[in-house]
Amino acid sequence: MYDGQESAAVDNVTISISQGEYVAVLGRNGSGKSTLAKHFNVILLPDSGTVVVDNMTTSDDGLIFDIRRTVGMVFQNPDNQIVATVVEDDVAFAPENLGIPPSEIRERVDGALKSVGMYEFRKHAPHQLSGGQKQRVAIAGVLAMQSKCIVFDEASSMLDPKGRRELTATIKKLNQDGATVINITHFMDEAIEADRVIVMDKGRVLLDGTPRDIFADRKLLEDAGLDLPQAAALADCLRQDGLDIKSGVLTADELVEEIICLL
Amino acid sequence: MPVIKTENLTHVYGRGTPYMRTAINNISIEINEGEFVGIIGHTGSGKSTLIQHLNGLLKPSSGSVFVDGADIWDKGKSNLKQLRLNVGLVFQYPEYQLFEETVFRDVAYGPKNLGLEGEQLNKIVEYACNAVGLEPDLWEKSPFELSGGQKRRAAIAGVLAMEPKVLILDEPAAGLDPAGHKAIMSIIREYHAAKKNTVILISHTMDDIAASADRVLVLSGGEVFDFDTVDRIFSRADELEKMGLSIPQVAKVFIGLKERGIPVNTGIYTIQAAREEIKRLIC
């Protein structure tokens, strides 16, 4: 999808993401994750290399809005991406910009709010909502554009555990409904949910594979400033203790099964 | 004598308006000198309201707060400033309060308000910057040039520089990447180990609390759900999970094993303890 050469932020990245994939992007602060993502919908343009979204090249000026409506983004700070003073008006913002007829906007807004479970809050003011709820409103705003791909740029990092769980569940549902999801995150337990994990370091792609493959390489991960999910770390320790636990255990439930097999 | 004590502390926001809400209700706790106390609870459980009472930023609707045995609202306003210096409070995302031209001057803001100056002031600022691991070449930079993690450290140094008897931190590692998170947590642990001062840590991340705290206060719906040692609190991990808190995966493993009828101790939350318990189980 992207192949560019920016000395500092993103360096010679060549990746391709297919329709319907659920990709998590990990990496420490400054590893270039967010910079990379901002190339996906023409917020940034590559200094060299190209980005192609749904057969459209981002350097083509005439396609900017087609690309932006194809790739929607949800950002870190829930407060700073809500434009309107009423939830439903905010969700309508993108379709209004696209010049969609009013009756269709209404349908899209209601549909989007229902699919993130925020329909009953449609008349609320943003400041009356919790962080997790605001992020779901932001997602509805993207859904109302009928984006094929949604990028989450550290969207959970300012949420409490409950808000994070809500968000993770919503992301999963969107992906099951057919959306391509790119989730940039610091949380390993979110990465486990993905089909594919890309680890960035110093602007380059360090690792690219399934969560099981990625979390098998503890040493490399730690070098990239990342953690193992705790259950995987425990499984790793138990293996070192000589217990016969298969590699690729990621969740607490999987580890419970493994331990029970040993008894 | 406890360094902090609350008696039937209650706070109601917006009394007499349609927005009236009881944020904390009848909280009576005692925190001893030198203790490291963790506070957990879901959003809206009253954590932030509670800690803002401990340094007099909020006035109780009813009940009292004692610091060093003295009721902080007893003698009127004159003592509040002193109290705020004794009980240092690091807010969530504290880097948003940086304002000075240089890191050094920003860190000096608190102690200057205390009346320190000259050599004494420089010494305390240097100490605080070192304590949070800010290299001297950053001291004369503008705080707004620093990276996210460095800004966070500078803001924490600004509170440490007041040498508070009690240090309270509200989610000090929120929003940082895993490496930044670990660094902040180890700064806090080292500070506590070196100074032996009282530390109160609010965190959503149970692992942080498990690794640092002596005792844990669990708040739910503005009331005390439990206040006990880390071991005893984590033995109720399943109840905590039902309250909407996230618990360490290691604890989940043991809850899972117990649900499957395997006789394990569920108060386990660190990898080391888990290793031993599983070895015991299998051998």
Add this chain to the structure above:
Amino acid sequence: MLKDITIGQYFGGESFIHRLDPRNKIIMTALLMAAVFVSSGFAGYGVIALFLIICYMISGIPFRMILKSIKPIIPIIVFTSILNLFFIKEGDILFEWRFIAITDSGVRFAFFLVARIFCLVVGASLITYTTKPMELTDGIESLFGPLKRIKFPVHEVAMMMTIALRFVPTLIEETDKIMSAQKARGASLDTGGLVKRVKALIPVLIPLFISAFRRAHDLAVAMECRCYNGGEGRTKMKKLRFGFIDIIGAFAMIMLIAGIVVLNILGVV
């Protein structure tokens, strides 16, 4: 808590007046102002006052809200009416003491002035009590739409108003937080003389501005991501509709104006 303060002073409801098209309400308010200025006698002000009282009754806005909106301008009313009382020297003298003389036309002018200000404020408050700030913004954007022809940035101004309305509660909350944080670092924000207090605000204002700029930047990027490209080619989900009740409302207003004009022509005082 600070964040519970509502912006503007919208007072929720579903009354006839609440449901009027905001454009209509803006025009009606303007007409009411005109009526207030045209009116020249006690009878005229009596009619306007009666009209306003009926409007408040229909809208279900409690009468104490009238007092609330009058309160801040009481000093102005007192000051200007005293000026009129003492400095208008025409007409018959009612009262004289040393250099102070109060005449009957002085009393009349003072009374009309008070009545005028009173009607203006109470009338203008009604629209803010019964119309959501967003509806007002939409109404203004729609009413001033024709000004686009002369390159007046109508859409941009309306968008600025919307964003301001959206972010005021957020920034109030933020101010509250920063003030607490600096107080925790020993700042004295509420003691000392004026100069000292203003100086003490610097540690609050700088972080607040920085935060506002950061939010503005984030918001701009988020708006771009959602295909924002100015007002050109934009549609609106909620169309303003000038309905049957608006005709009734407009009719009532025209009747009021006609009444005032008739009173003026007949010379009723």
